[in-house]
Amino acid sequence: MLALDRVSKTYPNGVQALARFSAEIRQGEIIAIIGGSGCGKSTLLRAIAGLDRASSGTVTLDSEAIASPHAKIGIIFQEPRLLPWLSVADNIGFGLADLPATERREKVTRALARVGLADKAQAWPRELSGGQAQRVAIARALVPQPEVLLLDEPFSALDAFTRRDLQDHLLDLWADTRPTLILVTHDVDEAVVLSDRVLVMRPRPGRLFDQIEINLGRPRDRNSPLFENFKRSVLTSLDRSLDRNVPDRDATQGPGQAMWW
């Protein structure tokens, strides 16, 4: 289980990006984090990844505190961030340097086939399309079999078709080892299609505003009325989170904060 306990982040310039964010995330759960710009969702993700240290509060994975990048936590960024000097295969195997060469090659070959890029093994990253590059990035993050995979708006730079394709693909890959997925997005459709639970954050300072369980089976039909219902409730919550006249309603934030007015 991944536990976030009153995680706060204040940048050196005095901006408070994140205030007392608490949540508990079960192993294998898919979480979508959504919120207006500046609500600290990327800050939160970077704190979980151990790339930035929280100013206060703790991130613990299976009772182990996370303060720096951890082998059990992988991350996929908005851009693929492939290393341009490595072939596609070597990019996927980048996190497996400790394994013997044969085992590494085997895993990379399997991962390449799994993301449908077996024929691109020896290609350079510059030869890939945006969608293909992001699939390589997903494979690179998944191949060391992390328990938690963080995704920072991973599909936002792609066109609508490619995005849908990759969303389905991600779920497919997730089913293999069922890691915990934490996905930051600003696409309501994406949040409802992928996640078990949507966390809505509100900005200035970034904090948890609302949680919505998505009780839908998989695979999900994007056109079903039930799907539309969930989308509408996420949208409503998102609208309310941006409305200054609506007080914080999540009492788990700790005493005092809900009554700030």
Added chain:
Amino acid sequence: MPSRLSRYARPMLGLLLPVALAVGWELVVWFGWSNGRLVPPPSRVFATITELARSGELVRHIAATLWRVGLGFAFGVVAGTLLGAISGYWSLARRLFDPTVQALRAIPSLAWVPLFILWLGIFETSKIALIAVGVFFPVYLGVMGAILSVDRKIVEVGRTFRLSGFAMIRRILLPAVLPAYVVSLRVGLGLGWMFVVAAELIGASEGLGYLLLDGQQLGKPAQILAAIVIFAILGKLTDWLIEVAAAPFLRWQDAFARPKGA
């Protein structure tokens, strides 16, 4: 079809102008419109080169110059790379060294000549030191600048895979700075060739720079031009060697003009 044509036609295009000029001048002298005494025609320059080659003098001069450039380049590259890497990687070192290095860089390098001769004597050491100084600055700047401009996002990928220290340098920083490093090596080599001439003009009994000076003092323009042509050939050749040696490591580059062999 067009690729086959351009494969041969494109280098030829670059040769068109110099060949036309050479042939033109040759004809001008041939027809007696100019006596070609101060600007000897290509045939006479070529004759001078073969004559020098036959007497074995040419090899001696080329060897002396190549030795100086090679040694000076090696020292300059090693010092520039080390100090550049330290200043790029470690910001305390940059604050400590860089202002001094930049101030030294502002000194025209030829200004060192009298001092080097006083300190190191008139023979090889002072020449090699001068060349090394010329090579040092572009390499230092190139390495430091390249390290400072490595994409933070790529470094972050290294961090998420828990690379640090040596592994981060080897697997992320080194490959990332390689293209800029090769460019700085080529700039450094160009300066090395420039400074070897300066060093040899100051006082030498052999070397291509000596051939230049000797040609001037004895009024042999063909010998000066011969030395210049050989400088051009050697400069181009050594530059090409760096390019060819680096090409296999830079095949990944996604650039407007890809290096040869990609």
